[in-house]
Amino acid sequence: MYTELAEDYRIICVGFDGHDKNDHNTFRHINDQILGIEKYIKEHYNGHLYGVYGSSLGGSVLGKLLERKNVQIDIAITGSTDFEQKANPWATLSAALITPLFYYLIKAKHPIKILRNFLDKMYGDSSKVLGVMYKGISYKSLYNVYYTDLVTPVADNIVLQNTKIYCTYGTKEDTKTLTRRYIQHFPKAELVALGGMHHEEFLVFNPDEWIDMIKHLLKREAYSYPNG
Template sequence: MQFEEMGNMSGKTLMLLPGTCCDWQTNFGTVIPDLSEKYHLICVNYDGFDGSDNIFPDMITVTEKIENYINEHHAGRIDGAIGSSLGSSFVGQLVMRRNVHIDHAIFGSPDLDQSGKISAKLQSMLVVPLLTSFTGNKEKRNKSKEKLKKIFEMDDENAEKFMNCFSKFNPQSIKNEYYTDLLTHLEEDISVEHTKAHFIYANKMGEKYLKRYKKYFHDPEIREFDMQHEQWLFGGKKYAEPVLKAIDEFMEMPI
């Protein structure tokens, strides 16, 4: 595991938790300069996605390591944490388990998928090969890149970074991360005193995800954006600036 602290060291603490098959450098790279101006950032890379030879074990083991870091280095409390996609599962677990305290739990347009073991295995058999397909021949890579650019309105540079990120990690780590995320469940109507849950809702994902946010968390603060899943991180200033403004507003809300 890697924990790297940077930014405005006198500002509020904000932990950044990347999504599936990503390190923080790729996942949050386009917004780190803006966030660093205001916040004391704690950037996390999980086992298997930190440049080491370690294999990602499972979501709960990694959650425990994040809790240990917050307890040891920040006296058990941080001002905020934002999870990108799968990273939101860690945010949810940190809040629900109550072993550390987060004032502002920010969920970056997650799907919050949960399933049983059989369904999780079947889904993994279908999805993991797609997640590890970016190491193919040049023609295959170019087709994948064009799909990313079209779906997320990425420019060529960000699409290439995204593909390189997915292709550099051990397939076993990718499988373990995807599979155990499906098995890591949240309780319904989670409510923790002095913690506020905030959701970045990408409405092009569909309303079923909005219903999930309201199912798992009590009275969440939800901001709707006309974008695809996590498009604010790869689609340029058009998408990033409104979300960054919302994050600032989340972090200033009374709890």
């Protein structure tokens, strides 16, 4: 998938704790991921990366990296990140309700149709998207992902002189809420709407088009999805 990008860029793939079937660590807190990535960038790349794409939760981590300003990222791209924030007890309640539903859908070979249809409205072909995002994840890790993401807010009005920020999202998502939050956190970000797409469907189902988009954005060129 990354062959075309690898011709022009050195590709680094970051995996979060507990997300891969071969990783038996437990995802404990989003801050652990942020600090670990920061440390790696400083130690291996002198604290400077040309471009970063953060998908979903990865966009939250990317937002915190931009907020903290401890590493330099020239081009930052978020993918379908909702930047949702909740204080307790609402964060605990939300995680307690969402985790069993998503975990069931990820693990079930033949999920109950009504639950599948409910999540399909948000994720399109939900089982495939969630399977890619959370393959091998444990229940505890999944709960911690949702909970710690909710209670770890990204600051408002992040404007960095030497960083270009793009926020990509599907037009079948809650576009009104997403675009409001993107501007709230990144007032000078360029928003990229992907026509007919649910949450990260573009990356999962249209990898060639996704690569074309990334190539354009890394060159700071305008991008418009043909189906948009």
